[in-house]
Amino acid sequence: MSMSAGALQVQSLTKVFRDRGGVAVRAVDDVCFEVKRGEVLGLLGPNGAGKTTSIKCILGLMRPDSGRITLFGQDIQAAYPRILGKMSAVLEGSRNLYWRMSVWENVAFFSALHGVGSREDREYFGYLLKLFSLDEKRHTEVRKLSQGMKQKASVVCALARRTPLVFLDEPTLGLDVETSLELRSVLKRLAREEERTFVVSSHDMDVIQDVCTRVVIMSSGRIVVDDQVSHLMSLFRTRAYRIRLRGPAPQALEERLTQEFASVRVTDAETDAEIRVALSEDGDIYRLMDALRGEDAVIDEISHEEVDLEKVYLEIVRGERMRS
Amino acid sequence: MKLVSVLGAVFRRDWTMMKRYIVNSVSTLVSIYMIFILIFAGLQSMSGYVKTGALEGSLEGTIIGFFVWTFTIYAFSNLAWNLTNEAQTGTLEQLYLAPCGFKWVAASTLISDFVFSFVPIMLLLAAMMATTGKWLRVDLASLVPLLLITLLGAYGVGFALGGLALVFKRIQALFQIMQFVFVGLLVIPMRVPAAKYMPLVLGNDLIRRAMVDGVRMWRLPPGDILTAVAVGAAYLAVGVAVFSWCERVAKNRGLLGHY
Ligand SMILES: Nc1ncnc2c1ncn2[C@@H]1O[C@H](COP(=O)(O)OP(=O)(O)OP(=O)(O)O)[C@@H](O)[C@H]1O
Ligand SMILES: [Mg+2]
Numbered sequence: 001m002s003m004s005a006g007a008l009q010v011q012s013l014t015k016v017f018r019d020r021g022g023v024a025v026r027a028v029d030d031v032c033f034e035v036k037r038g039e040v041l042g043l044l045g046p047n048g049a050g051k052t053t054s055i056k057c058i059l060g061l062m063r064p065d066s067g068r069i070t071l072f073g074q075d076i077q078a079a080y081p082r083i084l085g086k087m088s089a090v091l092e093g094s095r096n097l098y099w100r101m102s103v104w105e106n107v108a109f110f111s112a113l114h115g116v117g118s119r120e121d122r123e124y125f126g127y128l129l130k131l132f133s134l135d136e137k138r139h140t141e142v143r144k145l146s147q148g149m150k151q152k153a154s155v156v157c158a159l160a161r162r163t164p165l166v167f168l169d170e171p172t173l174g175l176d177v178e179t180s181l182e183l184r185s186v187l188k189r190l191a192r193e194e195e196r197t198f199v200v201s202s203h204d205m206d207v208i209q210d211v212c213t214r215v216v217i218m219s220s221g222r223i224v225v226d227d228q229v230s231h232l233m234s235l236f237r238t239r240a241y242r243i244r245l246r247g248p249a250p251q252a253l254e255e256r257l258t259q260e261f262a263s264v265r266v267t268d269a270e271t272d273a274e275i276r277v278a279l280s281e282d283g284d285i286y287r288l289m290d291a292l293r294g295e296d297a298v299i300d301e302i303s304h305e306e307v308d309l310e311k312v313y314l315e316i317v318r319g320e321r322m323r324s
Numbered sequence: 325m326k327l328v329s330v331l332g333a334v335f336r337r338d339w340t341m342m343k344r345y346i347v348n349s350v351s352t353l354v355s356i357y358m359i360f361i362l363i364f365a366g367l368q369s370m371s372g373y374v375k376t377g378a379l380e381g382s383l384e385g386t387i388i389g390f391f392v393w394t395f396t397i398y399a400f401s402n403l404a405w406n407l408t409n410e411a412q413t414g415t416l417e418q419l420y421l422a423p424c425g426f427k428w429v430a431a432s433t434l435i436s437d438f439v440f441s442f443v444p445i446m447l448l449l450a451a452m453m454a455t456t457g458k459w460l461r462v463d464l465a466s467l468v469p470l471l472l473i474t475l476l477g478a479y480g481v482g483f484a485l486g487g488l489a490l491v492f493k494r495i496q497a498l499f500q501i502m503q504f505v506f507v508g509l510l511v512i513p514m515r516v517p518a519a520k521y522m523p524l525v526l527g528n529d530l531i532r533r534a535m536v537d538g539v540r541m542w543r544l545p546p547g548d549i550l551t552a553v554a555v556g557a558a559y560l561a562v563g564v565a566v567f568s569w570c571e572r573v574a575k576n577r578g579l580l581g582h583y
Contacts, residue, residue, distance in 0.1 A: 091414060
């Protein structure tokens, strides 16, 4: 029976683009994932991984070749377009707003399409504008706003529709550091206070690490990782080592290491070489030690490498690329 | 009711846009008026030359032709250009996220476009009548329904071409040419065989009868009115069907937003 805890369920979603020459691109290939109510899910992957395509298929802006999508227990296809009342989106690369209308006019218009516009709703619009420090600009035409303000205005416009699920495709593009921080704190706050569900796609790992509890990493149309951020980090924390040698690394050592460990990076920090490596199996540490001893390297210090989501992500994506 | 609130929102959006683009709207009307003045001057010098008054009737015809043509152009281009522009900028995808369905958003846009173009075009009509001294019968109760019947065909063409332009971008080149096609349709005489089955033609003729001869709508031959409605509805239905097909293709190929 329908899962009451789930906000979104995507089952075997596939989207193939065929160009005129008949060449087919499997932009989304048998993708399955779930988002729980109140969860902030990060959707990651290199350019062309299929993130935007997945989002647009869920929203019904693209027709998938196959797959079943369930939103709050309802089959999307069966309940379309009424079901759109439950989701909204900021789409990547698009304007999302009328540039010749003011921020407020846009917010009021797009919310009204979702049947949102009561007095209480309007108070909420004001609250959002304040949260995003756009209050002073509410009567400014969007075209006169800076890039970052435009982006924030699009986000406000999506949030103002008060839908339980919100898609944000590259929401921090063009935002300065401070504004990006502001957006993050607002998202966390809304997820917590209003129990809204977010699917955020971004190339900015700081943003994802900060706001998302779980990530789905896509590569070439497929999901390669679907895990809690904290679990993913601890997984990598125990495996990532940094070894400092006394003196430079001999050429032979570097060659041997790159042969044996895919993820190794050797940097010659002027005098003392540094080796960074992620080990995937328990026995790897002994092989590493053997290699070091065999090449007469003097170990000065061994430590766990500081991991952040960016490193984890790069590692996964690189590994994925090697495999294919 | 949600549908009504969507209609209201679309009205507010278009009213705002109209205010923002007031200079454009006024200059479009002024240039149409200028063209009319040129033609009027031409007609006058010709009738001065012929002297027989054989061109008498054609002045009224010209005024009404311009009047209906302006409505047609507005109806068609608002629909087709807006679809294309909104697809390019990305707002079209946002409209497609409306829970009432895009079709109702589009229908609301048509209604609001008609309402907002009504006053300026009536002003244009008044200016044309004042310039020529030919005062035509303007009986809104007859005129508005007849205009709507006539415009059905223009909406049909607008949907079809707007939809096709989503899929085949080159189609946009046809938008300009359509203005001339509409001129052609509005000057076709009724005696041309099958003329009444073409878009706009019969409706335009009925408007002429109402405005020149002062025939009230309910005094017009019901057969003609029914035919005009049926023909207009048929073109609209075909236009909407073409649009729906294009929408399907656009969703398959991911073309709703091609920014
Ligand atoms: N409308 C389209 N027509 C044809 N191919 C498309 C279309 N949209 C996307 N693709 C292809 O589908 C694949 C996935 O694209 P998508 O935009 O979903 O990637 P993404 O993960 O969002 O990438 P990015 O990080 O660059 O935004 C790419 O190979 C892309 O070329
Ligand atoms: Mg993308």
